[in-house]
Amino acid sequence: MPGKKEVWCTVNGKKTRLLAAGNTTLLQALRDIGVTSVKRGCEEGECGACTVILDGLPQKSCIVLAQEVEGATILTSEGLVQNGTLHPIQQAFIDEGAIQCGFCTPGMVLSTWALLQSNPNPTDEQIKQALSGNLCRCTGYAGIQRAVKKSAKLLAPKLQGGDSQ
Amino acid sequence: MKPIKSQTGIGKWLPRKFDDVKAAGTLQFTDDLRFGPELLHAAVVRSPIAHGEILSIDFSQALEVAGVVKVLVGEDFPHHFGLYLQDRTPMAIGRVRYVGEPVALVVAQEENIAREAAKKVQVQYRELEAVFDPVKAATHSGVLVHPELHTYNHVDFVLPQPHTNIGNWFKIRKGNPEEAFENAAHVFEEVVTCPQIAHGFLETHCSICQQDIASGEITIWTSSQSAFTVRDIIAKGIGFPLHKIRVIAPPIGGGFGGKAGMTIEALGLAAAMHPEIRGRPVKLFIPREEDMLTSWVRQGYVARIRMALDEQHRITGIHNTFWFDTGVSAEYGANPVRSAGYTSMGSYNIPNVWSDCYAVYTNKPFGGAYRGFGLPELMSALEVVVDIVSHRLGISPVEFRKKNMMRKGDTTCTGMPMHDHGLQAIIDRVAKDIAVEKKEPALRPGWKRGKGIALAIKAPAMPADASSSAIVKLNGDGTVEVLAATMDMGQGTYTAYAQMVSEELSIPYEKIQVSFPDTKSHPYDWQTVASRSCWSMGMAVKRAAVDVRNQLLALFSEFWQTPVDTITLEYGTVMCRKLGKTSAIDEKVQNGFKMPDGMLKGGPIIGRGSFIPPDIVYPDPDTGQSPKSVVHFTLGAVGMDLEVDPTTGAIAINRVSSGYDVGKAITPANLRGQIEGGTLQGISACLMEGLAYDEKGKLLTPDFTDYKIATTLDTPGEIISFWEEVPEELSPYGNRGVGEHSMIAPAPAINNAVFNATGSRIHSYPLSRERVFKALKAQRNGENDFVEWPYALDVAFKKAKKKWD
Numbered sequence: 001m002p003g004k005k006e007v008w009c010t011v012n013g014k015k016t017r018l019l020a021a022g023n024t025t026l027l028q029a030l031r032d033i034g035v036t037s038v039k040r041g042c043e044e045g046e047c048g049a050c051t052v053i054l055d056g057l058p059q060k061s062c063i064v065l066a067q068e069v070e071g072a073t074i075l076t077s078e079g080l081v082q083n084g085t086l087h088p089i090q091q092a093f094i095d096e097g098a099i100q101c102g103f104c105t106p107g108m109v110l111s112t113w114a115l116l117q118s119n120p121n122p123t124d125e126q127i128k129q130a131l132s133g134n135l136c137r138c139t140g141y142a143g144i145q146r147a148v149k150k151s152a153k154l155l156a157p158k159l160q161g162g163d164s165q
Numbered sequence: 166m167k168p169i170k171s172q173t174g175i176g177k178w179l180p181r182k183f184d185d186v187k188a189a190g191t192l193q194f195t196d197d198l199r200f201g202p203e204l205l206h207a208a209v210v211r212s213p214i215a216h217g218e219i220l221s222i223d224f225s226q227a228l229e230v231a232g233v234v235k236v237l238v239g240e241d242f243p244h245h246f247g248l249y250l251q252d253r254t255p256m257a258i259g260r261v262r263y264v265g266e267p268v269a270l271v272v273a274q275e276e277n278i279a280r281e282a283a284k285k286v287q288v289q290y291r292e293l294e295a296v297f298d299p300v301k302a303a304t305h306s307g308v309l310v311h312p313e314l315h316t317y318n319h320v321d322f323v324l325p326q327p328h329t330n331i332g333n334w335f336k337i338r339k340g341n342p343e344e345a346f347e348n349a350a351h352v353f354e355e356v357v358t359c360p361q362i363a364h365g366f367l368e369t370h371c372s373i374c375q376q377d378i379a380s381g382e383i384t385i386w387t388s389s390q391s392a393f394t395v396r397d398i399i400a401k402g403i404g405f406p407l408h409k410i411r412v413i414a415p416p417i418g419g420g421f422g423g424k425a426g427m428t429i430e431a432l433g434l435a436a437a438m439h440p441e442i443r444g445r446p447v448k449l450f451i452p453r454e455e456d457m458l459t460s461w462v463r464q465g466y467v468a469r470i471r472m473a474l475d476e477q478h479r480i481t482g483i484h485n486t487f488w489f490d491t492g493v494s495a496e497y498g499a500n501p502v503r504s505a506g507y508t509s510m511g512s513y514n515i516p517n518v519w520s521d522c523y524a525v526y527t528n529k530p531f532g533g534a535y536r537g538f539g540l541p542e543l544m545s546a547l548e549v550v551v552d553i554v555s556h557r558l559g560i561s562p563v564e565f566r567k568k569n570m571m572r573k574g575d576t577t578c579t580g581m582p583m584h585d586h587g588l589q590a591i592i593d594r595v596a597k598d599i600a601v602e603k604k605e606p607a608l609r610p611g612w613k614r615g616k617g618i619a620l621a622i623k624a625p626a627m628p629a630d631a632s633s634s635a636i637v638k639l640n641g642d643g644t645v646e647v648l649a650a651t652m653d654m655g656q657g658t659y660t661a662y663a664q665m666v667s668e669e670l671s672i673p674y675e676k677i678q679v680s681f682p683d684t685k686s687h688p689y690d691w692q693t694v695a696s697r698s699c700w701s702m703g704m705a706v707k708r709a710a711v712d713v714r715n716q717l718l719a720l721f722s723e724f725w726q727t728p729v730d731t732i733t734l735e736y737g738t739v740m741c742r743k744l745g746k747t748s749a750i751d752e753k754v755q756n757g758f759k760m761p762d763g764m765l766k767g768g769p770i771i772g773r774g775s776f777i778p779p780d781i782v783y784p785d786p787d788t789g790q791s792p793k794s795v796v797h798f799t800l801g802a803v804g805m806d807l808e809v810d811p812t813t814g815a816i817a818i819n820r821v822s823s824g825y826d827v828g829k830a831i832t833p834a835n836l837r838g839q840i841e842g843g844t845l846q847g848i849s850a851c852l853m854e855g856l857a858y859d860e861k862g863k864l865l866t867p868d869f870t871d872y873k874i875a876t877t878l879d880t881p882g883e884i885i886s887f888w889e890e891v892p893e894e895l896s897p898y899g900n901r902g903v904g905e906h907s908m909i910a911p912a913p914a915i916n917n918a919v920f921n922a923t924g925s926r927i928h929s930y931p932l933s934r935e936r937v938f939k940a941l942k943a944q945r946n947g948e949n950d951f952v953e954w955p956y957a958l959d960v961a962f963k964k965a966k967k968k969w970d
Contacts, residue, residue, distance in 0.1 A: 023277075036197035037190020039418070041367045042453040046869035049367050077190035090188035094180055097838050100655025102187025103367040103418025109188060128877040135869065137365050137419050138655045139838060140845030141877045142884055 009072045011035060012079030020066030026052070026059075029066035030076070037077045037106040041135070048134030051107035052076050058114040060133070077106035080113065088154040089113055089147070098147035100138030108134045112148050116155055122148070169714075170735040173675075174668030175898050178834050182659040182679060183416070195371040195388045195415045200446045204373075205234055207436050207449045208279035210269035210286045211459070212261035215528040215862030216295035216308070219259055219268060219288060226285040227271055232278040235441055236286065237270045242435035246402035247496030248394065248426045250319040250332060252311055253531075255432040261290065262310055263493040263528050264863045265458035272436045272447060295528035295862055298954075299490040300467050302330040303525045310493060310526035320628070322783045323499040332495025333524040335506035337485075337578045337789035340517035342473075345482025349473035353554050356469050357546035358954045359930040360855035361462040361490060363866075364535060365874045368418025369456040370429045374437035375446040383437070384411045387430050390420040390652045391692035392682040398427040399434065414682040420654040421846070422534030423461050425694045426497045454867040461533030462856060464498055464524070465490035467954065468546040473517070478558055480569050482517035485509050487543070491524040494531035499524050501532070504626030505539030507784060507794050510578040511547045512588065512620040514571045518578040520789070528862050534694060536846065537905045540623040541912065545851075545930060548619035548913035553926060562917065563596050566620060579784050579794040587826040587889030588800040592618070595804035598822030598885050605806075608819065612808040615922025619913035620802050621825065621906050624795035625695035629781035633698075634688035635705040637666060637713050637772040641755030643737055645672055645713075649706050650682040650690040651698045656904050657835035658698045662706045664831060665897065669710035670717075671734035672750065688773070696799070696902025699831055701776055703897035708774025717754065720767045724758045779895075797893050799901045801825030803844070803910035805918040814938030816852055816919065818881035825906050826889040829899035836903065840886035843907025849875035851912035855931050928952040 007018040011030070018029040027050040030038050038061050041049030045063040052061045053075035080087035089112050092098070099105050108131065115122055115130040122130065127148045136144060173179060186192040224236035239258035245251040256267045269286050273279035296308040308330075311317070315327035323333045346352055372387035383405070389395050392414040400407050417424055433449035436442055451459070466489045473482035487505060491498035502524040509520035524532070535541075555565035570592075571577070573585040596602070599616050607614040625631075636648040645666055653659040659679035667674045682690075690702055714734070721739050722729045731743045739748045757765040784791040806820040823844050830836050853873040857865040866872035886907075892899025912930060919937065920926050925944045927936060929952055940951035 031197075034199075036193065039194070039368065040196055040450070040452075041369070041418075042869055044453065044868060044870075046453075047367060077188070081189050086185060086188055090185075093188050094184040097834050097841075099181070099184045099187050100657070100838055100842060101367070101417065101419045102183070102192055102655065103194065105187050106190035109190075128880070131877045133876075135365075135367060135874060135876060137367055137421070137846065137874065138842045140841040140843075140884065141875075141880050142841040142845075143838065145877070145880070 005067055007066055007070050009069045009074055011074045012076060018066050022067060024066045026061040026064040026066045026069055030061060035076055035078065039103055041103070048107045048111065049104050051110045051134060053110055053114060058111050077109050080109065089151040092147040092150040092154060096146035096150055097143035098139060104134060104136045108136065108144060112151055116152055120156060121152055168733050169669065169671045171667045171671045172736065173673050174664055175829070175831055176833065177664060179660060179664065179674055181657050181834060182663060183653065192416055194368055194418055195386055196450055198373065198386060198415065200373060203445050205272050205274065205442065205445050205447045206276040206279045207270050207272050207433060207447055208283040209267045209432070209455065210271065210283045210288065212257065212264060212266040212268050214261060214290055214292050215264050216293040217261050217290040218293065219257060219261060220291055221289045222269055223287040224269060227282040230278060230282040230285065232274040233271060233282045234274065235272045235436065235439060237435055237439060238268065241439065244402045244431070245317065246398055246427055246431050248398055249323045249499045250317055250325060250496045251402070252317050252332065253494045253496050255435050263530055265530060266493070267432060270432060270436055272442060276450065297527050297529060297858065297862055299465065299488040299525040299527055302527045303488055303523055306330060310528060324786060330526040331523050332491055332526055333499035333502050335503045335522045335789065336787065337506060337509050337518045337520035338787065339578050339580060339790065342482045342484055342517040342519040345517035346473045346484070349481060350476045351474040351558065352471065353557060354469065354471040355550045355553055356467065356952060357549055357928050358467050358952065359465055359542060359545060361465040361492070361529065361532065362850050362854045363457055363462055363856060363872055364421045364423030366419025366421060366423055369453055370424065370451040370460055371449070372430050372433045373446050373448045374430065374433040376437050376443050378444040382409045382411065383434065384413065385430050385434065386413045386415060388417045388424055389414045389428070390417065390424045390654060390694060391426055392650055392684050393689055394692045395427050395430050396684050399431060402431060411685045414652055416681055417652060417654045420652065421536040422538065422694065425534040425692055428460060457867040457872060458864050459530060461497065461535065462492065462530050463535035464501060464532035464542065466542050470546060470550045472550060472554055474554065478560060478565065478568065480513055480515045483510065483515050485520040487522040489522065489524050489532065490527055490529065491532035492527055492529040495524040495526065497534055498532035500626060501534065501539035505543040507579045507789060508540060508543060508622060508624065510571070511544060512571055512622045512800055513569045514575040515578065520578065529858065536843065536908045537623065538626045538695065541847065541909045544619065544621060544909050545912045548910065549916050552617070552917040552920065561602065563592060563601055563618060567592055578789070580790040581793045584797060584894070585891050586800050587891040588802065590889055591802045591824040591826060594824055594887065595802045595822045599804035599806040599820055601804060607808045609808055609817065611812065612810050613922040614808045615918040615920070616804065616806050617914050617917030617921050618802060618804045619910040619917060620800070621909035622798055622800050623906050623909060624798045625697040625902050627691065627695045627697060629783055630777065631691040631697065631701065632775065632777040633690045633702040633705040634775040635702060635709045636688055637706070637709040639713055639750065639754045639770040641752040643672065643750035644676040645670065645678065647677065647679040647706060648687045649679060649702050650687040651702050652682060652693040654693065656839060657832055660835060661699050661831045665703060665706050666710045669707060669714055672737045676737065696904040696906065699900055700896055700902055703900065704776035705774040707897040708776065709772040712774060713770055713772030716770050716772070720758050723760055723766065726761060797901055799825055799827065799903055799906050801906055801910065803914040805914040807915065807918045807922065809919055809922045809937060811941055814934035814936070814941065816915065816932060816937065818848065820883045820885070821881045821911065822885040823907060824887040824889065825903050826891050827903045828893040828896060828901040829890050830888055831898060831900050836888060837886050839904050840907045841884050843905070844884050844911050845875050845880060847908040847911030848881065848915065849879065851915045851930060851932055853931055853933055924949060926950045929954060
């Protein structure tokens with residue numbers, strides 16, 4: 001396609017080809033290949049509904065250009081589901097009333113994932129800071145706060161196991 | 166023995182329907198649907214001026230852009246639409262009335278192309294004087310936003326005033342207010358103002374429209390709370406048969422009223438129905454900045470409340486004047502005005518009431534439905550006035566409220582008797598949770614701590630004929646499908662419906678499925694609004710489930726040759742203990758029962774249920790009186806414990822207690838979610854939200870950088886949510902609506918707590934840092950009351966506020 005470039009990266013563990021013009025955002029490129037858990041909430045980096053994990057860090061995919069992700073590793077919330085089983089963070093979101101409309105949920109789950117990777121036992125204040133870039137209009141964040149704490153507990157043995165090796 | 170046994174019925178904590186796919190991110194919202202290469206994209210050309218005549222539209226350059234298919238203007242689709250008042254065209258015709266109004270639509274092969282081409286459309290305007298202040302627009306303005314108002318169709322219970330800017334005028338005339346004020350021991354008069362606010366849902370509006378070239382049938386996929394109402398408004402607007410319009414409503418990413426009624430659908434339809442485009446799906450996705458500019462807003466208002474009291478501190482009379490800023494359209498905004506009007510007494514027993522609520526047109530984005538529908542507006546003013554009055558009288562705000570609250574048998578301002586409720590217990594609990602009478606030191610050095618409470622009340626605000634229907638289908642493997650055209654936008658109604666069906670059929674919850682609305686497959690429901698679904702649609706779902714049960718039991722009775730009352734339904738199994746028989750719910754319910762006489766009987770079991778409120782009478786247009794104006798009221802209260810930083814104006818909330826009389830908690834997980842979410846939405850509205858415009862009516866806050874909504878950092882230290890259960894008489898399980906109510910009282914409770922903390926009374930929302938700082942500064946100059954209203958400068962606001970009649 002004229003003006004569009006092939007970009008090869010790893011999306012949810014699979015080698016993936018994106019087609020991107022110079023001004024195509026990573027958000028759009030992912031949605032174009034059917035990865036629609038990343039949402040168009042504001043397309044200007046304000047709401048966090050398009051959050052992805054890009055090379056290990058949470059990023060708003062609406063303010064990353066697709067042509068920049070050559071060779072990168074990208075994780076979205078679909079990629080957290082293993083063999084039909086939800087990730088413990090996703091399950092904790094369900095169990096703790098952290099989900100209402102579900103539009104912010106994939107981004108919120110990924111920001112939680114990133115937080116717990118770097119800080120397996122966050123304080124309330126650290127949770128608030130880490131999720132402050134992800135807007136939610138439905139839940140009042142109360143269930144989300146509970147879900148993050150529960151996730152930390154669920155993942156603690158796993159993460160500690162990982163550290164000891 | 167209980168004839169139906171279920172472990173997953175009413176009142177149970179269960180994993181909510183669709184939460185798994187929401188967590189995974191695989192649930193498809195409207196923007197996620199794929200339509201292949203046939204899909205066209207539309208982009209909107211919008212007015213840069215607030216009021217003016219369109220002199221010319223030149224789109225020749227746009228048509229030259231490769232990939233552009235068509236450019237449409239207002240005259241190409243000259244239909245008027247509206248739920249209560251047809252004052253809206255999808256694109257401006259001849260005249261623009263607010264900054265952002267669509268003037269042309271560019272249709273192209275790709276979204277980016279449509280957007281780029283839209284910039285090339287040249288529109289010439291002759292600018293006209295505009296009006297932005299609702300008080301000025303209603304009383305002093307030479308500017309008419311809708312000179313054609315007298316020609317618009319409207320429903321009987323909306324009363325536009327021709328040749329004015331008043332789109333609806335709702336009146337209450339009860340008792341003898343004049344005498345009440347003459348004889349009063351105390352009279353108080355206060356003013357409260359609030360700007361328009363935005364819904365701030367995370368998913369912006371999106372729709373895809375397509376018309377079949379052979380049948381002419383229209384299909385609309387849309388992010389809507391109101392599949393059937395979209396169908397009906399469009400059918401009326403373009404004069405089209407209902408059966409030829411199909412509306413499919415995929416899951417939506419938040420609604421809060423902002424996706425109620427018809428929003429952007431007709432605009433996309435203008436393209437999809439054009440002869441040169443017909444047959445191809447046309448997608449209209451509204452980006453955030455346009456969404457903030459051109460979708461419903463909560464109406465701003467200027468409220469004046471006068472209150473008369475006797476020697477015993479009983480409220481004997483109230484005189485309300487509410488100027489609601491409905492912006493450019495009152496097609497939906499006419500009704501929150503009415504909703505606020507027929508609750509003019511708040512939660513109080515007031516014998517003499519004079520109330521005028523006006524929906525006033527201005528050259529601003531259009532007011533419409535917003536969580537609470539007139540009541541957060543009314544109560545944010547009234548609950549502040551009640552607080553002021555109690556302080557002036559020197560009695561505790563809690564005692565004053567309890568003394569004057571409406572009890573069972575008292576009459577509301579529309580003259581209907583109040584039903585039983587648990588408000589008193591809720592007030593006591595809230596007061597205790599925040600230790601309202603106890604002065605406590607601030608937790609933050611240098612801050613001032615205060616406590617405040619406010620009451621909430623709301624009835625479902627809907628036309629008398631808002632009906633619901635449901636179908637419950639029993640499958641041959643004992644699973645169930647429920648067709649109920651409610652939009653589950655996160656409030657969790659599908660979970661509630663599945664519990665209701667489980668309660669009636671004993672079938673486990675996980676075997677019950679509820680699907681998103683499609684007007685072709687689902688039976689009719691008016692809209693998912695007004696906190697009505699678990700009540701109105703709940704009635705229909707329960708009836709449909711009972712219908713299934715009756716059919717099932719009758720068939721088993723004949724099959725087993727035993728009376729119906731010897732058969733029980735236990736956890737999805739049919740049993741007759743007397744005969745020692747047990748049967749799964751299996752193919753028989755689909756393929757028929759082979760009866761003892763050898764003949765097949767039955768066939769697929771389908772239950773149906775319909776409901777319409779049986780006894781609602783529209784209030785008299787001159788007095789607002791009616792034997793029963795609304796179906797029921799849900800009451801509640803909120804207590805706030807907060808602190809104010811006098812050096813910055815910042816407010817931090819330590820603890821909120823929020824309780825409502827829900828009649829019966831169907832799904833406690835949903836209820837907690839509604840209370841927590843609505844409480845923060847109310848806090849957010851109070852502390853930081855307000856649409857701001859420049860002097861030419863241009864929106865200054867079109868995105869989440871400039872229009873702040875609460876983030877995790879703005880959450881209270883603690884939200885206590887609780888409920889009382891005084892059952893509602895006419896109700897599926899005694900339950901009442903509660904979805905909107907949690908947003909009603911947080912703002913006035915904050916306002917009252919700020920007064921308690923600082924002694925400064927802020928009469929204008931939001932209580933932003935800047936405003937609190939200014940109020941505290943004014944206080945140092947001896948001004949304990951602080952009012953700011955950006956558009957009232959030219960009517961000498963402080964003088965005018967006493968003379969609006």
